Amino acid sequence: xxxxxxxxxxxxxTEEGLKPAPSKGGDKPTRKVRSGEGLLAARLIxxxxxxxxxxxxxxxxxxxxxxxxxxxxxxxxSASGFFQKGGxxxxxxxxxxxxxxxxxxxxxxxxxxxxxxxxxxxxxxxxTVILEVILGMMFxxxxxxxxxxxxxxxxxxxxxxxxxxxxTAQLWKFMFDYQGIVNHVLGTHILWTGSxxxxxxxxxxxxxxxxxxxxxxxxxxGLQVIPADIYESARVDGANAWQRFVxxxxxxxxxxxxxxxxxxxxxxxxxxxLPYILTGGANKTTTLSILVVQELxxxxxxxxALSTITFIFIFLVAFVLVKAMGVNVVQTQQRAVKK
Amino acid sequence: MTAVASNTTGAVSTxxxxxxxxxxxxxxxxxxxxxxxxxxxxxxxxxYWMVVVAFRQVGFTFDSTPWPTHVTMGNFxxxxxxxxxxxxxxxxxxxxxxxxxxAVAMVVGVFTAYALxxxxxxxxxxxxxxxxxxxxxxGVALLTPLFQLFTSLHWLGTYQALIIPYIAFALxxxxxxxxxxxxxxPWELEQAAKVDGATPGQAFRLVIFPxxxxxxxxxxxxxxxxxWNEFLLASVLPNGKASVAPVTYAIASFTGSDxxxxxxxxxxxxxxxxxxxxxxxxxxFQRRIVSGLTAGxxxx
Numbered sequence: 003x004x005x006x007x008x009x010x011x012x013x014x015x016t017e018e019g020l021k022p023a024p025s026k027g028g029d030k031p032t033r034k035v036r037s038g039e040g041l042l043a044a045r046l047i048x049x050x051x052x053x054x055x056x057x058x059x060x061x062x063x064x065x066x067x068x069x070x071x072x073x074x075x076x077x078x079x080s081a082s083g084f085f086q087k088g089g090x091x092x093x094x095x096x097x098x099x100x101x102x103x104x105x106x107x108x109x110x111x112x113x114x115x116x117x118x119x120x121x122x123x124x125x126x127x128x129x130t131v132i133l134e135v136i137l138g139m140m141f142x143x144x145x146x147x148x149x150x151x152x153x154x155x156x157x158x159x160x161x162x163x164x165x166x167x168x169x170t171a172q173l174w175k176f177m178f179d180y181q182g183i184v185n186h187v188l189g190t191h192i193l194w195t196g197s198x199x200x201x202x203x204x205x206x207x208x209x210x211x212x213x214x215x216x217x218x219x220x221x222x223x224g225l226q227v228i229p230a231d232i233y234e235s236a237r238v239d240g241a242n243a244w245q246r247f248v249x250x251x252x253x254x255x256x257x258x259x260x261x262x263x264x265x266x267x268x269x270x271x272x273x274x275x276l277p278y279i280l281t282g283g284a285n286k287t288t289t290l291s292i293l294v295v296q297e298l299x300x301x302x303x304x305x306x307a308l309s310t311i312t313f314i315f316i317f318l319v320a321f322v323l324v325k326a327m328g329v330n331v332v333q334t335q336q337r338a339v340k341k
Numbered sequence: 342m343t344a345v346a347s348n349t350t351g352a353v354s355t356x357x358x359x360x361x362x363x364x365x366x367x368x369x370x371x372x373x374x375x376x377x378x379x380x381x382x383x384x385x386x387x388x389y390w391m392v393v394v395a396f397r398q399v400g401f402t403f404d405s406t407p408w409p410t411h412v413t414m415g416n417f418x419x420x421x422x423x424x425x426x427x428x429x430x431x432x433x434x435x436x437x438x439x440x441x442x443x444a445v446a447m448v449v450g451v452f453t454a455y456a457l458x459x460x461x462x463x464x465x466x467x468x469x470x471x472x473x474x475x476x477x478x479x480g481v482a483l484l485t486p487l488f489q490l491f492t493s494l495h496w497l498g499t500y501q502a503l504i505i506p507y508i509a510f511a512l513x514x515x516x517x518x519x520x521x522x523x524x525x526x527p528w529e530l531e532q533a534a535k536v537d538g539a540t541p542g543q544a545f546r547l548v549i550f551p552x553x554x555x556x557x558x559x560x561x562x563x564x565x566x567x568x569w570n571e572f573l574l575a576s577v578l579p580n581g582k583a584s585v586a587p588v589t590y591a592i593a594s595f596t597g598s599d600x601x602x603x604x605x606x607x608x609x610x611x612x613x614x615x616x617x618x619x620x621x622x623x624x625x626f627q628r629r630i631v632s633g634l635t636a637g638x639x640x641x
Contacts (some may be wrong), residue, residue: 040461043456044462047452047456049453056509058475060486062483065485144377149377153628155380158380160623161388162388164623165615168590168593170387172592172608186405219631220634223635275572278576302485309483309485313481
């Protein structure tokens, strides 16, 4: 990734920018304009690329590096009985700790929590994305078209999105309290954060509340470009409302839908704040991100191994999704830019 | 599935209904307004409850009366009581961190977005892909290396330890949103102004800038909101130092006089202080925020 950009960056400047615009008389006017633009573009883009490489590219490389070395605090006897010093190369020891803990390590160590955390993260992702897409589609369909007070509805729908997750989590923690309003309204006596299923359900409900508006807005933007006369002619042809939805709305809103799903999946896979504040990770709500933070201060290099695993996992999911859904997000974006 | 079907059915037919019904109640319209009412209740009810409880006396924390009762301002004084929490300080910290991040991300973002929207150059596709990858990057993958790096630099518990990563995360958001805005600008006007004798500087200052201003403003709001709401880095990198920790961390770690009892009413009061300005911003600029969100397609 790093090498690629460095190769691409000068290419923009050198190949097209080497011919200074004024010196070449007027032989290639279009080429002249373009070469000047290439140099200018390289200069304009460089600060952003350098900043992102420094704060994103460098840490990724550094995390991989340190995950293969013994932690400073971790010096002691190795498995084979030799004294090991902090900073020494240990290969995939830390990866082994997370991935193959099952029969080796003591119950209660963080390594033991890896697969449960992975499972929790995947459950959260699948449940919230499905719920949010269905509800978001319903919201969008209801909001599509003209009616009185549209602005007000749009403002209302933005409120859950705008409130910080930390506040949302505390608010719902209060509402999900044993004596709280949720139990009161439902007439139940559930200890919401006290056992796995209710705790996980609570996280899923809260995330759905917070993020459905975002999905709805993306889908609404997709719906609004569908011309009304397509529906009209389908109606004339005798298509009922469900047929119109499946055969016109869904295919036409599909690009917006796929982009929304992709963003949401990648977003929930790194979920941290909501379960962390709601339960502190208790009762099977520990996600991969929470596990990294729990390990961070005990052994940073071990945490680096886990965060690298998490990163690779998210990357693979993104890759599979992009391939499977046939979305080319970059192309979609570039088309929008070229428009 | 049946619920979805019936709901979408109603909605689709209303959007395409142009011929008015001859007689009777228009159930389509009734159904739509019922749906809208449901959406508003679902979105606003928890927020309403937070406001109600924020003004309720501590002794009535779990009172379930749906309208304001036992009204007091005590929760707000308790929230700002510096002997237990540093909520006021956290607000200032978040303002400082958010403003600096937004300013830098906007300046750098404007350069990049201008190049992406206006200039032809090789590797544009690649740059767009790189920025998109950065936008989707999981923050937790950076947490440990940044924690180690800032530990060795003695930066833990400083503003720059949060501002610098925030800039890198805010940049993709600002670049994508600005690029989408710039792509829709009527750039012919710049040329027209030059033909009419304006210098390039004048053309930019007098013609282009006023047209850009709404897009810049919207992007700035989105970036500021993203920084203001961030929690993962905010909970780790300040290392518990109250003089630096942002407001999300302060709210998540609120403690009361009795450590066993969660001071819900004060937390709700603090939540109201944090959320109400955001809700007002959203009310005022909802149209622009929505266009910015859907243009960028990147979650804030």
